Amino acid sequence: MLSPRWRKILRDLWHNKTRTVIVVLSISVGVFAIGMIVSTQIILSEDMASGYHATNPASAYLYPGNFDDDLVEAVRRIDGVQEAEGRLDWLSVRLKVGPDEWRDLIIDVIGDYDDMRLNKVSPVSGAWPPPKKGILIERNSLPLTNASVGDVIEIETSEGKVRQLHIAGLAHDMDNPPAQFIGRPFGYITFDTLEWLGYSRTYDELHILVAENTTDKDHIQAIADQVEDKIEKSGQTVYWTYIPEPGEHPANESVQPLLIIMGVLGTLSLFLSGFLVINTISALMTQQIRQIGIMKTVGARTTQIVGMYLGAVLIFGLLSLGVAVPLGALAAHAMSQYLAYLINFDLAGFRIPPRALALEVAVGLIVPLLAALYPILSGARVTVHKALSTYGLGKGIFGRSLIDRLIEELTTATQMLSRPMRLSLRNTFRRKGRLILTLSTLTLGGAIFIAVLSVHASLLTTLDDALTYWNYEIEIRFSRPHRIAQIEREAMNIPGVSDAECWSGNTARRQRPDGHEGPNISVIGVPADTNMIQPTILEGRWLLPEDENAIVVNTEVIKEESDIKIGDEILLKIEGREATWQVVGIVQGIMTGRIAYANQSYFAEVIRYVGRSSGVQIVAEAPGDASSPESTSKHDPTFQSELAKKIKTHFDSRGLQVRQTETTASIRENIEYQFNIIVIFLSIMAVLVAIVGGLGLTGTMSINVLERTREIGVIRAVGASDASVMKVFIVEGLFIGLLSWLIGAILALPISKMLSDAVGMAFLEAPLSYTFSTQGALLWLSIVLILSALASILPAWNASRLTVREVLAYE
C-alpha cells in the first residue's frame, strides 16, 4: 500500500492535469531533441559505415593509365596487398534525355559482375550482369535519365558514335557520389558493351585493399607506394594515387558537420527545456507552499518534503521519457532515412540505439532533477510560520527597488493607459523572480528561433552570392582544341551571343612537400581582367594581367592542402610536367570542387596550348521578348539550354565539333540542391525550436495565470467583469511576450552570427554571408503575440468560470 505522502504526490499530478502536461511536455521537448539528434547521429554513422563496409571498400585507388587483368594479378601477389581489382572508371558519354536535350552519363565498366571483390556494386532489380548492349543504372540516378527500367536510351560517345542502350536493371553503388549532387546519372556496363561502343577493353583505375592495418593511412600509403614502384618497374606510369579516409564513407565528411550543428541546437533546446522545468517547478512549489506548511506542522521534515517533490519530478521525467523516446526514435528514423536516401545507402532498420536511449534516460531524469533542485529546496525550506502566513493573496514586493519605483512612475505617468492596463503592468513586475524566469525562457526560445532562421537567411544570401559567381551562361567544350581567334569570331556570329571568352582548363595535382600527390585540382586559365566570373576573394588578391606563375585557389583546395598560405610556392603537376606556382589569393569555394585560377596567357604556355583552346564561355544577350520582358531571364534554364543547342549547331556546322555544353543554370541547380540539404535541416531545427519555444511560452504563461487563480476570484468577487479580468491577463501576457521578443531579437544577433560562421566553416570553409533574418524576427513576434494571448486567455477564462467559493478553495 502506498503511503499517504506518495498518494498525495500522485494525486496532485493527476489533479493538475494541465500543469502535469505542461511539465511533461517541457521535459519531453528536450529529451526528444537530444534523442532524435543523437539517434540520427548513431544510426547514420553505424549504418553508413556498415553499409559501406559491406561493399569492401578499397584502401587506395591508383591510376596507372590503361591496364589489364595481368597487372591486377601481379598486384594481388604483392606482400601487404589483400585484394586488388581493376575498373574502367568515369567514362563520360552524352545521354539523350529529351528531344535535342543531352546530359552527361557517367559509365563504370566492371570486368566480372559475379566476382567483384572491392567497392562492390550490388544488384537492385532487373538483369545481373547487364547483357550486351544493356546498361544498369545506379538506383539514385534513374530520375536523371528521364527513362525507366526496360527503356532504350540513346547515347553519344566522345568519338561521336551514337548507340542505343537498353536499361536492363538497377544497381546500387556507394562509391560514386549521389547523382543529384553532381547532376549526372551513373551507369554500369560490361566489356562487351564497351567494345561495342567503340572503346578498347582496358581498365584505368586500380583498387587495392591492404592486408593489415586497414585503418592506418600511413601504412596504406606505404603499401600504395610499393604497388606504384612495382607497376612503374614494369614500365607503366602511375599518374596518381588516391587514399580516402580509411573505412569512412565519402559522405561522412559532409554529414558530420551537419550532425554537429544539429547537436548544438539540440543542446540549446535542452537548455530551454531545463529553463521550462525550473519555471514550472518553481510555480508548482509556490502553489504548494501552504500545503508544505501543513505537512511540516504535522511533523514532516524538510528532507521528506524535498524527497516527495523530487519524486514528483522523477515521475514527470518518466512520463516524459514515455512520450519523447518513441517520438524521438520515429523522428530519428525519418531523418536518417531521408539522409540515407540523399547519401544513397540503406538503413539497417528501425531501432533505438542503446547509447541514445541511455542518454535520453539520463537527460530525461537528471536534467529535470537538477533544474527542479533549486525551486524544490527553497520551497521545502520555508518555515511553517512563513508558509502559513503567506495565506493572503500572493505577497509581492512591489514598491521597493529603484526599478520598481521607476516602473511605477512610468505606469502612473502613462495616464493614457486604462486602469486594467496599469494593473496588468504592475502585476507583471510584482513577482520579479517569476518574471525573470519567464522572460529568460521565452527570450532564449526566441533568440534560438531567430538565430536559426538567420543562419537560414545567411545560407540563402551565400547561395545568391554563389550564383552570381558566373557571369556567363553557357560553357562549350570542343572535341579538340581550336584557335582562340577562330572560336571567338564564330561565337560572336551566333545570334543571341553577346560575348565570348576562351578559357583553358586542365587537371593538376599538387606535389606535396612530403613527396606525395594531392587530389585533382581543376586549373582554369582565365584572362586576368575577365568579367565572366566574380569570385569572392577571402585572402590575398585576384590575378593581374602581368602575373605569370601566380595562382588563385578556392577554399576547397585549402581544405585538402591546408598548409597553403598566401605567398607560398607550390608545385603542381599538369600533364606529367611539374611547375612552380605562387599562391596569390584564396577565393570562396561554392561546392563546385577544387578549382585554381591562373592567368590564361601564361597557363596556355605551361600546357602548351598557346593561342588555342578547347572551350569557350558564352555570355548571352538578354532574352529580347519585348512583350513580357520579365518573363524570362538569362538565368532561365530553358532559355540557356535552347541557346546552347543553337550554339552547338552553329559550331558543329563550322567544323568545330562540340563535345559538351554546360549551362550555368544547371550548375546553379546542383549547388542549390546541395544548399537545400543544409537549408532543409536548418528548417527542421527551426520548427523544432519553434515548438520548444512555443510550448515554453504557452506553458510559462499558463502557469503564470494559473498561479493567480485565487487573485482572479477575488478581483471577480469585488465585481470585475469576466471581460476585464481577461483583459488584465491578456495585456500582461502580451507585455511579457513583447519584452521577451525584444530581448530575444537582440540576443539573436551574436548567437546567429556565431552559428552562421560555424555552419559556413563546416560546409564552405568560410563564414557565410551573414544576414539577420528580419522575417524570422517578425515571424517569432507573431508567434509570441498569438501564443501569449492564447496562453493567457485559456487559463484566465477557466479561472474566471470558477465560482468564488471554488477559487478560494483553489490551491
Next chain:
Amino acid sequence: MFRRWLKRNRSVNGASNGRYRNGNDHLIDLRQLVKAYQTEAGPFFALKGINLKIDTGEFVAVVGKSGSGKSTLINMITGIDRPTSGDVLVGDTVVHTLNEGRMAVWRGRHVGVVFQFFQMLPTLTVIENVMLPMDFCNIYSMRERQERAMRLLEQMDIANHANKLPSAISGGEQQRAAIARALANDPPIIAADEPTGNLDSKTADAVFELFEKLVDEGKTIVMVTHDRDLARRVTRTVTLADGEIVDELVRERNRLQSPLALTETIDA
C-alpha cells in the same frame, strides 16, 4: 510510546532541579517571551515578556482582542514561530533552539496542531490526511496506521466520511478531521488556534466537547478562542492585550479533582 514518555517523566518526579530535564517543573514553561517583528516603522512587539506555565492535563484558553498576540503566543508553543528572546520549554525539550528538521519531528510527535482555516491537504482523503503524521514520523506499522486513523475518525464521529476528499465535507467535519489528525501520533499537547472560529455555535460546541473528552483522557490543550462562552468552560483562561498577559483565571472543572494551582504571579 508517549505513555512511556510520560511515565518516564513521572519517574524523575521529585528531582531537585525540576520535574523535567531542563529544570522546568511544568509541561509547558514560557519564560520572558518577547517577540518583535521588524516593520518599516521600527520593531513592533507582538509579545512583551510573557511568562506562562501550563501543567499536564490543563485546558487553557487564550483570549484577547484581535492583534493582541494570541496566535503569536501559541505559535511559540508549537515551534511554528521563534521568540526574539526568552525560553520555550516543553517537556524535556528546549523548543526554540531546535533546528527546523528536529523541530518538525518534535512537533509531529509532541504537539497536535489545529488551525481555523485550511488544514487538510486537498488531494488526500480524510483518512489519508489523518494518516499523514504517522507517515511522516514513521510510527506505527502500515496496518496500524489505517486502523488507528479509522478509530480516531470514529472517535470524532466522522468515520462515514473517511474516504471523501476534504472539499466534499462541511467545515465542522473538516475541523473534526483536523482534530483527528492532530491526535494521530498521540501527542501529549494539543495547540489550537481558533478551532471553532468559523463554525456555527452548535458545531463549535461539539468540537469543544471533543476537546473536553481529550482533557479527561490526560491531554493538555492550549486553545485560542474568541468565544466567551466556551472560554468559560476551560480550567484556565489567559487574557492577552497588546502582547501582555493582563488577566488569568483558574477555574475548577467539575470533573477535575484537584485543580492545578498557579504558583507564580504575573510580572509585567
